[in-house]
Amino acid sequence: MSDPAVGAMPVLPKGLTVLPRPTQLLLTLTSPYARKCRMVALEKQLQLPISVEPPHAAGSRVPSLNPLAKVPTLLLDNGEAVHDSRVIVDYLEACAPQPQLIPSDPYQRMEVLRWQSVADGLADAMVLLFMEGQRPPERRDPAWIERQRAKISAGVALLEASVKPGQFLVGSTLTLADLAVVAALGYIGLRGSELLQEAGPQTHGWLNWMELRPSVADTAPPRA
Numbered sequence: 001m002s003d004p005a006v007g008a009m010p011v012l013p014k015g016l017t018v019l020p021r022p023t024q025l026l027l028t029l030t031s032p033y034a035r036k037c038r039m040v041a042l043e044k045q046l047q048l049p050i051s052v053e054p055p056h057a058a059g060s061r062v063p064s065l066n067p068l069a070k071v072p073t074l075l076l077d078n079g080e081a082v083h084d085s086r087v088i089v090d091y092l093e094a095c096a097p098q099p100q101l102i103p104s105d106p107y108q109r110m111e112v113l114r115w116q117s118v119a120d121g122l123a124d125a126m127v128l129l130f131m132e133g134q135r136p137p138e139r140r141d142p143a144w145i146e147r148q149r150a151k152i153s154a155g156v157a158l159l160e161a162s163v164k165p166g167q168f169l170v171g172s173t174l175t176l177a178d179l180a181v182v183a184a185l186g187y188i189g190l191r192g193s194e195l196l197q198e199a200g201p202q203t204h205g206w207l208n209w210m211e212l213r214p215s216v217a218d219t220a221p222p223r224a
């Protein structure tokens with residue numbers, strides 16, 4: 001099957017756009033990286049079916065599709081898999097350029113991708129903290145835990161100095177930066193709510209404001 005040009009992508013009656021290749025996003029509902037991809041798809045009104053497949057669950061297709069055995073993994077109709085979340089959002093942006101979430105201007109583009117890097121790094125630190133917390137208490141490493149907590153505290157402090165309720169992080173429109181930061185803060189709230197409490201009024205106000213967006217509200221991680 002040959003790919004139709006992006007401009008020729010059919011628009012579904014509901015206003016949803018289909019990707020050039022029918023796809024399925026393999027994920028867990030708590031993954032902040034997967035949530036980022038889902039928010040991007042929703043903002044672009046892309047039809048993106050999901051399949052909940054924890055990488056290490058029996059029967060999960062993820063390990064056979066992604067050598068890193070991580071979610072999100074985007075499965076294309078030709079059997080190819082796209083990973084990780086940064087590559088997936090870049091692909092979604094290329095397939096559906098509107099609304100533009102990664103600016104063309106080189107400086108703004110760098111700013112957006114730098115925020116994505118901070119946000120994903122915060123999520124990485126929170127994942128490591130969570131996994132450390134799953135180990136028996138006597139096998140936990142306090143210095144390692146402290147190092148991850150310090151990264152989260154520094155990131156949260158940077159956000160407190162950078163966000164303002166009612167304002168996007170880069171430029172005057174929504175970008176991937178905002179969605180990546182929402183995903184990271186949402187995951188910190190889920191797994192380490194005391195660390196999110198450390199965030200100041202600007203961050204909480206900004207998060208409340210972002211949560212008014214359907215793409216953000218509709219992808220909130222389920223509480224265990």
Ligand SMILES: N[C@@H](CCC(=O)N[C@@H](CS)C(=O)NCC(=O)O)C(=O)O
Binds near residue numbers: 030031033
């Ligand atoms: N850098 C990756 C991170 C993905 C990741 O770490 N996903 C976690 C779930 S939140 C995972 O699949 N972990 C399973 C494992 O590491 O084996 C991305 O942006 O997609």
